[in-house]
Amino acid sequence: MxxxxxxxxxxxxxxxxxxxxxxxxxxxxxxxxxxxxxxxxxxxxxxxxxxxxxxxxxxxxxxxxxxxxxxxxxxxxxxxxxxxxxxxxxxxxxxxxxxxxxxxxxxxxxxxxxxxxxxxxxxxxxxxxxxxxxxxxxxxxxxxxxxxxxxxxxxxxxxxxxxxxxxxxxxEETTDVFTAKVGSTNFVATDISTAEIDDFITIGALDANFNNLSIVIKNTLGTGSHTITNTLSGNVQGYYEDVNDEYKAISGSITITSKTADRIKGTFNFTTNGTPPFVITEGTFDVEY
Known part of the structure; x- marks a missing residue:
């Protein structure tokens, strides 16, 4: 591991x-x-x-x-x-x-x-x-x-x-939701965690094989679509990690559909670096932070 x-x-x-x-x-x-x-x-x-x-x-x-x-x-x-x-x-x-x-x-x-x-x-x-x-x-x-x-x-x-x-x-006692597809495979979260770190809302999950899928959103962003860029200064970012390495999103987007003082909901998709890259699609999140 x-x-x-x-x-x-x-x-x-x-x-x-x-x-x-x-x-x-x-x-x-x-x-x-x-x-x-x-x-x-x-x-x-x-x-x-x-x-x-x-x-x-x-x-x-x-x-x-x-x-x-x-x-x-x-x-x-x-x-x-x-x-x-x-x-x-x-x-x-x-x-x-x-x-x-x-x-x-x-x-x-x-x-x-x-x-x-x-x-x-x-x-x-x-x-x-x-x-x-x-x-x-x-x-x-x-x-x-x-x-x-x-x-x-x-x-x-x-x-x-x-x-x-x-x-x-x-x-099972939470109502948080975090789903996606990695390639053509459903990512089934066994654990979902959220937190605010350095002015960013970080949402992530592990599956049963310890693969890690996470997204990061600037906490000042409101509803709307936000583009993931291959830069260190972006307002949104995505990551995927398997047993071999951690991979960073180089393109894609995160869309916030609703946001309150303690809950955020939306969708995401992105493509990572690496050869071959990981393609994350049909991402959804509805979590308390």
Whole structure:
């Protein structure tokens, strides 16, 4: 499995911005707000660099065949875990996503060694999923490698990691929609995440094979059609990532059909770079952000 590292990929959504402006709307019409308000929930802590790190806020999602757990402290530092699985058990860190991200950076310490991808860097143990109370508990430990290979830092050992009674929601409880075709194949999202990052609304999804499809929209844009250009300064952009690499849209458009203070709806299509390119068609989104 490829570890996702760039700023616009879903790991950033799961970890660093899960606590900013994301909400999940259950089928019954009530709104569950993820941490970011005044209510702390569950326990999440770990030891590293001679200190014990303790979360101020936590959040977990169980959807499809994925478990996601995120925690942030008062300084904006965060831990994130994404596991390919949905039941209690032991999961290897290097073939899933386990990371610590310092405040103010898109990079972090990941349980993945670029120079030795098969290295046993640690594990996450899900000890209990309480389906009545809707909480998840477990332990973790890992050796974290700095993800910015252009600015290497020594690896850090994270020990005594514990998460206990973290409330979780399921993706089925949301009314968010994100669909598309990749070539002639339907992209079936098992997880949808949205957030505002640096004046952009980022909407992305994973499928069951960890393929990642995402779009980025300048938050000041209104309804109408907006052209994707092959430049760094565009107001809209699209990305697709498979096991081999991440591909950027070089042409296409995103159309916003309706937008409120907390929800955006529209369509998209684009063609990526790469040989051969990926052609994304029939894209639709209707999400809370």
């Amino acid at each position: 490829k570890v996702f590292k760039s700023k616009l990929q879903l790991v950033v959504l799961f970890f660093a911005v899960l606590f900013t402006s994301c909400t999940y709307e259950p089928v019954d019409g009530t709104v569950e707000t993820v941490p970011g308000g005044n209510t702390a929930s569950g326990v999440f802590k770990a030891d590293f660099s001679g200190n014990t790190w303790t979360a101020k806020e936590t959040q977990a999602i169980i959807s499809g065949n994925f478990i996601e757990i995120a925690a942030v402290n008062s300084k904006g530092e965060s831990f994130g875990i994404v596991i390919e699985g949905s039941i209690a058990g032991t999961y290897a860190a290097n073939v899933n996503i386990v990371a610590y991200t310092p405040a103010g950076t898109e990079y972090g310490y990941w349980a993945y060694n670029d120079n030795n991808p098969t290295e046993n860097t640690g594990s996450v143990i899900i000890t209990k999923i309480d389906t009545e109370k809707k909480t998840i508990s477990g332990t973790f430990q890992f050796k974290g490698y700095w993800s910015d290979t252009d600015d290497p830092k020594p690896a850090i050992q994270f020990t005594n990691g514990v998460f206990k009674d973290i409330p979780y929601i399921t993706q």
